[in-house]
Amino acid sequence: MLGYVVRRIIFGVFVLAGTSLITFSLAFVVPGDPAVAMAGAKADPQTLSLIRSQLGLDQPIYVQYLRYLGRAIRGDLGRSYIRRENVTRLILERFPATLILAVTAMVLALVLALLMGVLSAAYHDRATDRLLLFVSLTLISLPVFWLGTVMLIGAAATLRSFPLGGFDGWRSLILPALTLALGLAGYYARILHTNLTEAMEQDYVRTARSKGLSWLGALFKHALANAVLPLVTLAGLDLAGLLSGVVLTETVFDWPGIGRLAFDAIFNLDIPLIMGTVLFAAFLIVVANLVVDLLYAWLDPRIALDKGQ
Amino acid sequence: MRLNLMEAAGLLMVVSLVLAALFAPLIAPHDPVRAVAPTFGNPGPPSAAFPLGTDQLGRDVLSRIIFGARVSLAVGVAAMVVTVAIGVTIGLLAGFFGGSIDFVLMRFTDVMLTLPALLLAMALVAVLRPSLLNILIVIGLVSWTGVARVVRAETLSLAQRDFVVAARTLGAPSGRLIVRHILPNVLPTIVVMGVLGTSGTLLLDAGLSFLGLGVPPPTPSWGRMVEEATTYFRTAPWLALFPGLAIFYAVLAFNLLGYGYLRRRGRSRAPGATI
Numbered sequence A: 001m002l003g004y005v006v007r008r009i010i011f012g013v014f015v016l017a018g019t020s021l022i023t024f025s026l027a028f029v030v031p032g033d034p035a036v037a038m039a040g041a042k043a044d045p046q047t048l049s050l051i052r053s054q055l056g057l058d059q060p061i062y063v064q065y066l067r068y069l070g071r072a073i074r075g076d077l078g079r080s081y082i083r084r085e086n087v088t089r090l091i092l093e094r095f096p097a098t099l100i101l102a103v104t105a106m107v108l109a110l111v112l113a114l115l116m117g118v119l120s121a122a123y124h125d126r127a128t129d130r131l132l133l134f135v136s137l138t139l140i141s142l143p144v145f146w147l148g149t150v151m152l153i154g155a156a157a158t159l160r161s162f163p164l165g166g167f168d169g170w171r172s173l174i175l176p177a178l179t180l181a182l183g184l185a186g187y188y189a190r191i192l193h194t195n196l197t198e199a200m201e202q203d204y205v206r207t208a209r210s211k212g213l214s215w216l217g218a219l220f221k222h223a224l225a226n227a228v229l230p231l232v233t234l235a236g237l238d239l240a241g242l243l244s245g246v247v248l249t250e251t252v253f254d255w256p257g258i259g260r261l262a263f264d265a266i267f268n269l270d271i272p273l274i275m276g277t278v279l280f281a282a283f284l285i286v287v288a289n290l291v292v293d294l295l296y297a298w299l300d301p302r303i304a305l306d307k308g309q
Numbered sequence B: 001m002r003l004n005l006m007e008a009a010g011l012l013m014v015v016s017l018v019l020a021a022l023f024a025p026l027i028a029p030h031d032p033v034r035a036v037a038p039t040f041g042n043p044g045p046p047s048a049a050f051p052l053g054t055d056q057l058g059r060d061v062l063s064r065i066i067f068g069a070r071v072s073l074a075v076g077v078a079a080m081v082v083t084v085a086i087g088v089t090i091g092l093l094a095g096f097f098g099g100s101i102d103f104v105l106m107r108f109t110d111v112m113l114t115l116p117a118l119l120l121a122m123a124l125v126a127v128l129r130p131s132l133l134n135i136l137i138v139i140g141l142v143s144w145t146g147v148a149r150v151v152r153a154e155t156l157s158l159a160q161r162d163f164v165v166a167a168r169t170l171g172a173p174s175g176r177l178i179v180r181h182i183l184p185n186v187l188p189t190i191v192v193m194g195v196l197g198t199s200g201t202l203l204l205d206a207g208l209s210f211l212g213l214g215v216p217p218p219t220p221s222w223g224r225m226v227e228e229a230t231t232y233f234r235t236a237p238w239l240a241l242f243p244g245l246a247i248f249y250a251v252l253a254f255n256l257l258g259y260g261y262l263r264r265r266g267r268s269r270a271p272g273a274t275i
Helices: A002-029 A034-039 A045-055 A061-073 A087-120 A125-143 A146-160 A171-200 A202-208 A215-243 A246-252 A258-267 A269-299 B005-022 B063-098 B097-115 B117-128 B133-141 B145-158 B162-169 B174-210 B222-232 B238-264
Strands: none
Touching: A002 A269, A002 B097, A034 A061, A045 A258, A087 A125, A087 A171, A087 A246, A087 A258, A087 A269, A125 A258, A125 B145, A125 B238, A146 A171, A146 A246, A146 B174, A146 B222, A146 B238, A171 A215, A171 A246, A171 A258, A202 A215, A246 A258, A246 B117, A246 B174, A258 A269, A269 B097, A269 B117, A269 B174, B005 B063, B005 B238, B063 B097, B063 B133, B063 B145, B063 B174, B063 B238, B097 B145, B117 B133, B117 B174, B133 B174, B145 B174, B162 B174, B174 B222, B174 B238, B222 B238
16 A cells, blocks of 8 residues: 555656646747746846846756746745736635635535436436436536526526625525536536446345345445445546636636636736646646545555556 | 437537538528628627627627537537547557557656646647637647547557457568557547547637637637627627527537447447546
8 A cells, every 4th residue: 555655646746747847838838038028028138138037037948947846846836927926825815716616516516416327327228317318418518608608697687686706605606616517417427327337237236136135225335335436536636627727617707716817817928827827737636636546545445456557 | 320319319410510511601691790780889689680689790690600610610620630630649659569658658648637628728829829720739739638548548458469469470560550450440439539529629619719719700609709798698698698509509419429329339438538
């Protein structure tokens, strides 16, 4: 087990180093000079060269990268060109709003998926199952920004004094969380359905049933735990993805989260902020990966024993 | 080959989209980029002359949606081709050669998998400027990882099968082994992933358009139509409704086709779907 943990940690560190290299190279794809971006187009050459040496832009690229990496490890992601503030602080300021939205949406999605998944497995290949399959496909196919817009239209038409945007109390959370959750729920419901029907055909379930356990009893006592396990991996990674900013949903509902921050950064070509949000997202996903792997190994000890992976 | 209901419906929907895109000038009642409504400055409600209403510039929404099928389908399918091309190349090379080539390519895949696709696509499109070509390349660049992993796994098992080993023993060069013996056997999986992948690239493209990073105006695009309509969501709710339905229709079409096929083959799990 310890060997497994160490291997996973080394892997995570390696992946983060790789992503930092890619985010760092983003800065070089951008046309234009960061010094000009900071000082303005009318700045005199002396000011520009001063800024360049202050930012270390006159150093060789690998030195710049190592400095960037060194600062990033200490949690310093540089200063925003436009907002003139510390990138790490800007991200952490916006994190709570995204955290609340993402966690609420994920819980909602899992509850809906569990209901739909169990129901469709119970009625496998019958009308209910087919209907739920169609519902899942519909939910998966809905463009999230449009779903959000339609919910706004519906709420504006029917509910008076309902918050239609911004982050203001729990009622403002309902629409964006639902918007995010529905697509995920459709996806998870299909996976759960597949896993459940497969698990119900396994020998250990057959044995339990032959000893007199009812179909539903076997489902809840034996099959569900095994069917839900793979969903842990998926939901963990998806949650990390949501935490790194749900740009579309936050745009529709004017939600003051990381997604909006990244969106603004991209439109202003605010390179340090773009690099910061992308790296932060990668960091969350690597951490989630690690947590999920370890959780999985703890729940299913066979994993850690498998040296092949 | 008997198609099931899902496949038949999906196929019919895809064909209808292709026809709408091909014959847009013949089907569309009005010019999609010209102001044709008498009302100007305010969206007009659906009427006999304009079945889906007119937008804030007096353009016919139905005609814009029909012409929008051209860009959406073109970007969706072309981006899928880029996605599959990158994914298949990397997957075949990694799975066939193994060893250090496999290690390097797969660790690169791991890194790309960690980066948030939409954020990365937004950043790249913003930096490279939105154009048809840039958008489909960027979508391809951020979505190939799933294809690469699946193709690698299949190649890995195929490379050890008797017919490949036999061909290798007879002296067939690597290139020939990959193209003549392995690729044809991976092809069915690639096609399914391509069909299901198109729904993904369509959504990504629509999302980019919604954020203002799609094909630049005046070319009609469904995502941007929804975005422009959000200003009028109180006064003219139909304006956001119809272009969104068009995106949904297109995405659903490819999902029905792909999942329908999987269901007929007795596999309810998409290739590449994690776990």
